[in-house]
Amino acid sequence: MTSPLLDVKNLRVSFPTHRGRVEVVKGISFTLGRERLGIVGESGSGKSMTGRSILKLIRRPGLVTADRLGFEGIDILAQSEKQMRAIRGARISMVMQDPKFSLNPVMTVGEQIAEALVTHRRLGRREVRRRILDMLAAVRINDPERVAGLYPHEVSGGMGQRVMIAMMLIPEPDVLIADEPTSALDVSVQAQVLDIIDALVTGKGMGLILISHDLNLVSRYCDRILVMNAGRVVEECAAGELDKARHPYTRGLLAAMPTIDESRDELPVLDRTQWAGT
Amino acid sequence: MNAIDLGNLDVSYGDTRVVHGVTLAIAEGESFALVGESGSGKSTILRAIAGLAPDWTGTIAVMGAARSHAVDRAVSRQVQMVFQDPYGSLHPRKTIDSALSEPLAIHGIGNRGERVEAMLKAVGLDQRFRFRFPHQLSGGQRQRVAIARALMLEPKVLLLDEPTSALDVSVQAEILNLLKRLRREQGLTYLLVTHNLPVVSFLCDRLAVMRHGRIVEIAEVAQLKRGALREPYSRELLAATGGG
Numbered sequence: 001m002t003s004p005l006l007d008v009k010n011l012r013v014s015f016p017t018h019r020g021r022v023e024v025v026k027g028i029s030f031t032l033g034r035e036r037l038g039i040v041g042e043s044g045s046g047k048s049m050t051g052r053s054i055l056k057l058i059r060r061p062g063l064v065t066a067d068r069l070g071f072e073g074i075d076i077l078a079q080s081e082k083q084m085r086a087i088r089g090a091r092i093s094m095v096m097q098d099p100k101f102s103l104n105p106v107m108t109v110g111e112q113i114a115e116a117l118v119t120h121r122r123l124g125r126r127e128v129r130r131r132i133l134d135m136l137a138a139v140r141i142n143d144p145e146r147v148a149g150l151y152p153h154e155v156s157g158g159m160g161q162r163v164m165i166a167m168m169l170i171p172e173p174d175v176l177i178a179d180e181p182t183s184a185l186d187v188s189v190q191a192q193v194l195d196i197i198d199a200l201v202t203g204k205g206m207g208l209i210l211i212s213h214d215l216n217l218v219s220r221y222c223d224r225i226l227v228m229n230a231g232r233v234v235e236e237c238a239a240g241e242l243d244k245a246r247h248p249y250t251r252g253l254l255a256a257m258p259t260i261d262e263s264r265d266e267l268p269v270l271d272r273t274q275w276a277g278t
Numbered sequence: 279m280n281a282i283d284l285g286n287l288d289v290s291y292g293d294t295r296v297v298h299g300v301t302l303a304i305a306e307g308e309s310f311a312l313v314g315e316s317g318s319g320k321s322t323i324l325r326a327i328a329g330l331a332p333d334w335t336g337t338i339a340v341m342g343a344a345r346s347h348a349v350d351r352a353v354s355r356q357v358q359m360v361f362q363d364p365y366g367s368l369h370p371r372k373t374i375d376s377a378l379s380e381p382l383a384i385h386g387i388g389n390r391g392e393r394v395e396a397m398l399k400a401v402g403l404d405q406r407f408r409f410r411f412p413h414q415l416s417g418g419q420r421q422r423v424a425i426a427r428a429l430m431l432e433p434k435v436l437l438l439d440e441p442t443s444a445l446d447v448s449v450q451a452e453i454l455n456l457l458k459r460l461r462r463e464q465g466l467t468y469l470l471v472t473h474n475l476p477v478v479s480f481l482c483d484r485l486a487v488m489r490h491g492r493i494v495e496i497a498e499v500a501q502l503k504r505g506a507l508r509e510p511y512s513r514e515l516l517a518a519t520g521g522g
Contacts, residue, residue, distance in 0.1 A: 042446040043417075043446050157316075186315040186473060187473050187519055188514065188518045191518050213446060213447065215447070252448065253447055253448060256450070257451075257476065258454065258477055258479060258480035259476050260476050260479055261479065261504075262480040263503075264480075265458075266458070267455055267480070268451070269448065269455065270448040
């Protein structure tokens with residue numbers, strides 16, 4: 001295998017509180033090649049902080065340390081803000097949870113996507129226009145011409161999320177981090193949005209980090225899964241072998257989910273004293 | 279007697295009609311689910327029954343008594359609602375004790391202290407939470423308080439609007455177990471709104487699939503478990519959940 005796109009070793013994120021610094025990510029290590037990696041965990045497990053620290057989006061007083069946080073040979077932690085701007089969006093980009101709060105309400109969809117593109121590249125007006133329409137078509141928006149002229153409040157949640165994906169993918173990054181990309185969406189739309197991400201990521205040979213609390217969803221769309229609890233990776237496994245997971249936390253999570261052919265009278269509940277943390 | 283009877287119910291918000299001609303009968307002691315995507319009108323039906331969406335036509339009857347369009351205390355004693363977001367549905371500046379006592383005060387019911395204590399115990403909350411504020415509680419604990427608040431007037435029917443979708447998987451399991459136990463112990467009738475079909479499988483007896491404000495199909499949960507829903511839209515919904 002070629003050298004990985006992302007190489008993370010002993011990543012730690014901490015925040016100060018009046019009782020001293022609290023570590024929310026406690027030394028996690030992983031690598032990402034041109035593959036789909038899922039990070040699963042419950043609220044407060046540190047999964048989103050992990051995603052954000054890769055883009056150096058954690059502001060003071062938050063503190064990020066790592067033995068290594070490398071992206072294609074670049075040491076992320078040593079980059080200045082200016083250097084990071086050349087990486088963010090262009091080489092690593094991130095899809096956020098809720099399109100309602102992540103799109104600019106006073107710019108049209110087309111303008112916002114154009115901004116993502118021209119920030120990183122010098123292109124003629126006609127070329128920009130052509131690429132936007134191509135990209136909107138790629139995220140399966142039926143009438144790109146019309147949608148490009150709409151404002152975010154005029155599109156539905158599912159369409160907003162597709163617009164955001166278009167915006168994130170138009171500079172052709174190497175890595176896409178998707179942080180709960182579908183949890184603000186309806187079940188029926190979720191699958192569509194994930195299928196689009198999946199097709200584009202696989203088609204372009206990018207690396208994908210899919211962050212979610214939904215074990216089933218992650219196991220359907222990823223090759224490999226990290227399960228996080230209280231800032232640590234408690235289990236790493238291939239997506240297809242999730243049912244063979246050994247760690248009590250992973251097993252507990254799997255068992256706590258009701259299934260469509262549910263016959264249990266009571267759902268098993270996690271015994272939180274069993275492992276350190278919450 | 280049916281716990282809830284809806285006859286040709288239309289509900290509007292302003293000029294927009296969001297529920298069209300819904301007729302539904304839910305037996306006493308039954309647990310019934312409304313499923314469908316956002317905007318299909320499922321929550322609006324709950325709001326109309328609870329009196330929160332007063333612009334409706336048709337008939338709504340709870341435990342055999344028709345409800346009026348106005349605030350109706352008799353109906354409030356019979357039917358209470360639990361909302362989706364435990365962060366938004368509790369008053370941030372009221373202690374758990376005062377949130378739970380308020381319905382009793384409104385209805386002039388005495389013995390409040392003892393009732394609050396007993397209810398906290400019933401929903402599995404320690405007595406030390408009684409004089410805390412909502413921000414001192416976790417999401418799961420708050421949802422327990424919201425359920426306790428709904429049960430204070432000893433209603434026969436609970437309207438549950440996505441009661442677990444804001445919660446983590448492991449906390450969701452705790453709340454689902456709690457709802458199942460309370461229904462068994464107190465002989466409650468549930469009308470549950472959700473988009474999570476596995477939750478329906480666990481908690482309900484029958485379900486109605488809704489789309490664009492209309493009921494598309496009413497089915498037994500056994501059909502859902504077998505993947506034997508009839509309507510194409512219901513199957514689509516089932517497929518999107520990864521089942522069927």
